[in-house]
Amino acid sequence: MDELPIGRRVAYWRARRRMSQQLFADQIGKSKSWVDKVERGVRRLDKFSVLYEIADVLKVDPQVLFGGESHRQPDSVNCVDQVEVEEIRAALENYDQVVAFFEPPLVEQVSLDELRKAISHAWASFQHAKYGMVARSLPKLLRDAQSADAAYDDSAMTATERGTRINAAHLLAQTYQIAASVLRKLGEHELGWLAADRAIGVSHRAGDPLLAGVATFRVANAMLALGRARPALDLNVQVAHRLAPASGAEVTPQRLSVYGMLLLQGAMAAARVGDLATSRDLLRAADEAAERLGRDANHYWTVFGPTNVALHRAAAAVDLGEHGIAISTHESLDPEPFGALLPERRAHHLVDVCRAYTQLGDLDKAAELLVEADRLAPSEIRCRPHAHEVLTGVLRRSHGTPAAPLAELADHLGVAV
Structure with a gap:
């Protein structure tokens, strides 16, 4: 640029x-x-x-x-600025559904097939850490999904229209969740909380408890980012208990995935408040769910499975100050399933482990992991305030001139060497 x-x-x-x-x-x-x-x-x-x-x-x-x-800022990584965040905020401030109580909404019919394709593309882009691309598509995506959801009058719907309304609500709930996820990455935690909270309400209208479960841990993620770890822990555990699959028809890959992710997010919240016993209990329960699932999958965009449980075990260990455990967990990962995970997950994990190496004073290894994370998913490093803080921590502890790749990364991020 x-x-x-x-x-x-x-x-x-x-x-x-x-x-x-x-x-x-x-x-x-x-x-x-x-x-x-x-x-x-x-x-x-x-x-x-x-x-x-x-x-x-x-x-x-x-x-x-x-x-x-x-x-x-290299042209290949265009992060989101405050003007673009305000465009997302404006879309979230749309309250057409309240107006619909008083008069039929004047909305354009939106093709649900086209909307579904756009949302699928947004999910894929997010999980490949294309945060700028997703964020710039969000205002229109939100408006379209809101319009699709508001297009039906409950009092005069046929059975077919009722089914279409449920589908539209499902798509709107997904869109709110995408918004919540992206905003959290960008450090816009209050706005992310709003989007995730909206997703829970719409999920109920969609009649999908698993969709509501996914929205729940996104709300809890926003709480955790805002320093509300104890409420985040309680919320994750409460909903996980309600979705716990017992036997028979309840044991589906989808239910195991959502249940497992609620447990993992609960474990992270427990680690944040220093509750070692609860964090380990929740990780153990998530491990059992992952074993029942059998392999890593992406049901309901959870990327849940045995490998992701290991990644969360390492992240929880970092928050608990057990840096040696975090590193040994990382080093024992099976390279093949780890390499098959989506870029966002892998890069996020490398940043977590970088924190552990930094605390133990192995700055060369910490720098190596940051550079590798940047290679995998540049936006995870260059667009996230959290990653900037981690990089700053490595540089502050370094003596002398950092290695060229790390210095170049710091230069791109505008972090003083």
């Missing part, structure tokens, strides 16, 4: 703000032809007053347009 001519940088941010050349020209008091020439490099942009006005309209730091060192 820094190597681009200034006109190309203006074009990039104008497009990212979803502004046409004409709209942009109107806002800075220029002609569309002037904007086009600047963006193509035909006309020079050398007046600071104009540059600052453009930066103001595009809502970016002027240094971004100048190609300043503190904003180095």
